Amino acid sequence: MSSQAQKGACLSLGKETRCMTCSLSSLCLPLSLNLEDIDQLDRIIKRRQPLKKGDHLFRQGDNFDSVYAVRSGSLKNYIMTNDGEEQITNFHLPSELVGLDGVDCSSYPVSSKALETTTVCEIPYSRLQNLAQELPDLRNQIFSSMSKEIRDDKQMMLLLSKKNAEERIATFLANLSSRFKRRGYSAYTFRLPMSRNEIGNYLGLAVETVSRVFTRFQTLQLIAVNGKEVHITDRQQLQQVAGVTECEIEQPSKLIAS
């Protein structure tokens, strides 16, 4: 099982990286934009130095001024409880938008941290706002992203409120699998960018429980795990444990004509 961490990401980190040529454009903000509009969007985007593992993209309380699109690598977003514990609220994979929950705050309401070497496109929010004025498709794409995040959050509430440990982890793995697949990676073999601890934190479980369920799933021949490398042996069964019917796995967002 080899890492596929770079496949599918943008080919180059140089100045010539552009939305137009980015392999993620069909999943990212440019989706549904015409070439001219993409060009306009492209012009306001700042390319950034890659973040190293553990670097913060931003911290809860930092001045809000940009949203970001993940280009390669991955991020975790988390909030702090009043007693200093962290609660991970999201893992972000390439093409996903980060920071939208701060658009009406002067500061980010969450922290965002790189799980591995990660590159992002920075989109200054004030300029995005202006552009959203001119480009209805872009505006709708932003609405769409936020709307999707809300829907995903509701699913997460359902998971946290109703599902047991096995269902949670099966759901988590099936979800990751789908997301990797959409991004051109294998749906069956991938590398978890996060630790067991972070998985547990995100799913509302103790690390030990995560570990135990992983072991149980291996005994049941649903998956094969080696450290962070995961191979899904029986995807259908895994989805069944997740409590999901096939059609629910991927629900690509459908745009309303603008």
Added chain:
Amino acid sequence: MSSQAQKGACLSLGKETRCMTCSLSSLCLPLSLNLEDIDQLDRIIKRRQPLKKGDHLFRQGDNFDSVYAVRSGSLKNYIMTNDGEEQITNFHLPSELVGLDGVDCSSYPVSSKALETTTVCEIPYSRLQNLAQELPDLRNQIFSSMSKEIRDDKQMMLLLSKKNAEERIATFLANLSSRFKRRGYSAYTFRLPMSRNEIGNYLGLAVETVSRVFTRFQTLQLIAVNGKEVHITDRQQLQQVAGVTECEIEQPSKLIAS
């Protein structure tokens, strides 16, 4: 303890009810709009017959065409699990926007049901989209509402993932208290529009647990409960149990200059 169900809602249900004269306008979409813009918004809004308790505003899967603002009464939103159970994802009070999680779907991803007699303002989404093109303040207000919903959802995840039964219920009561207060009702005495069952469902607890914690809180002199009438005796202590510092209670959204 008397019900305060009608206080603060719009004065009249007749044709003359307008955003301009609505007592909720400072909490609702018109917030931050100038008079002219409010008038434009007002013209696309459809007033509706009140919903009776138990009526659906819309059902999961229904054609998405409008978002709604609650005018009086209250709603619960819920999703169905694959095995037919419901998971309540939100309770909506007057001035709150409902249906935003469907804007990039052809159908509503959740159901919305009246907890009591409830009136709403219907806002056809396609017309709202057009108006959002012309009115930057309105557009930002929509972004703002969605952004706030995402933030609330993250808090809810934290609650479901990290808090125990007492903390959950204290958080729930403190939150309701704040929301009633903002709407001009008493922060200390109010009527719960939902059943114990629905509270439990929302908070990821069994009905029995909700009941027991209510009893415990009464023993501790934090609250006094009589059926659905709640009086908060020791708000500070309640917030402490909720695990919230004072400043976190009310975080009115701040708009970025547009």
Added chain:
DNA sequence: CGGAAGATTGACGTCAGTCAAACTATGTGG
């Protein structure tokens, strides 16, 4: 190579769920 962080496994305890029964409100029809 060695230390630290992360992962696994086992033993045990506990918080909240389940089941069951009694009690209370709510609403309907005679």
Added chain:
DNA sequence: CCACATAGTTTGACTGACGTCAATCTTCCG
């Protein structure tokens, strides 16, 4: 207006899934 049915709430006894604690093992990096 009462009688009755039904839904909702409360309380108690018991149970089980998952958390906690602790020890060991593995991986990762400098």
